[in-house]
Amino acid sequence: MSIQQADWGSHPLLAARRVDFLDCPMHGLTMAETLGLAEEAMREKRPLHHVVVNVAKLVTMRRDGELRDDVTGADVINVDGVGVLWGAKLCGVPLPERVAGVDIMLELFALCARGGYRPYLLGAEQSVLEAVAARLQKEHPGLVIAGMRNGYFKPEEEEAIVADINRSGSDCLFVAMPTPRKERFLKKYRAILQPSFVMGVGGSFDVYAGKVARAPRLVQALGMEWLFRLLQEPKRLWRRYYQTNTAYALLLGQELRKRHFGR
Template sequence: MDSIPKYNIRGIDIWGFQRTVELADYLLADGALKTGMLVAINAEKVILAEQDRALCELIQAAKYKYADGVSIVRSIKRKYSDASYLQRIAGIDLWLALMRRAGARGIPVFLVGGEAGVLAKVERKLMTDWGVKIVGSHNGYFKDEERSTLFQLIQKSGAALVTVALGSPKQEIFMRHCQKVYPKALYMGVGGTFDVFSGKVKRAPKAWQHLGLEWLYRILAQPTRLRRVARLFKYACYHYSGRL
């Protein structure tokens, strides 16, 4: 990764991959999927990391941190003159790119998260659309004391790619602990991706995405997200006051 620039926003180092395809190709550049933890960085996660030391440490320990939020991309461009090329890498787009490659190359995949019905739809669609080799799955409803059993299940599956849809910071905590038991995989937190991919939740139209307003669309579609606006406002204050 020596040729990929790194940018620091509020103490978090973020890799400057230009586009989704660039990061997806890099992760498979040597013919085998790299190992480590993939974490999407957006404005809300920056604020959460400042409020939660454990989450901050987990994010810092992640090998691959990429700019998911449009606010993060704008902040990097504001702070660094050589980042004009940078584009947002949406977590769902990166996940789709990796799933296509996993299907084409026979990469074993384990899925964690979502409701049982949603997870079943995701599995069927992945296998039908791209021939993805699903070696195991578990819905997102399990107790803390059941995690060690799930970690062992993932290890025994031999998965090379583990995608975790539990929401932040729960998914980062899960991935970090599972990685200690089974380090031979690439772990990716995917938030609400399973809901979108299964059709349960509608993604923002392309026009909203291009305008950087996907976050607003999600709030309008799911008013329960409104409480998260305070974090976005706090980050905006950092951005416009130059405290990046």
């Protein structure tokens, strides 16, 4: 266990809110508590590695040991998917609310603008990255972006990119790459990355830039955001959602039997 992990692991809030569900540790935090930890990390210059878990990631972690290590090695693990939230509650695991990665990112943009913190944006296509920067300038004119780099680079370029991030003087790092690439990148370089708060945000840059539409709030609240995405790209996503949702239903059934009947 790294010094950073041991340090945050003993944080009173994280220690009190740590739970386990489907063999994965996670933290039962609200959005406000999560943002408070992020600001504490940036204010005090204490490295904090944040990840989120959803149904697809929990299922994939069962067969991908490296991804499991990447996720469980983080300091803060929030629940992103409503399916995880509902499943955990069925099993009697106390989780207060969904804390979606894209919402954390949006709240942190505003927090950075208010507090003078500087984000570094890594990932997505160059055109998406530029659209994100333009929208940030419009919505948060006082925000200073420490640096940007699109997500199309080779493994041999990673060290130079990490060096650029560290030279930028950024306080937080958002990595907009798919799973497991973003988790692998952050786990690999977390010991030398200088930004205090680091997190993977997946396709959140695409959403913020307007390339991908996000489900309406009612659809999100009903836990049907995955269906909204499926209807947008049925040919590409139907098999993935069918497999992960089916696997999750089976895992949840097994967990319920184990917790309620001891087998």
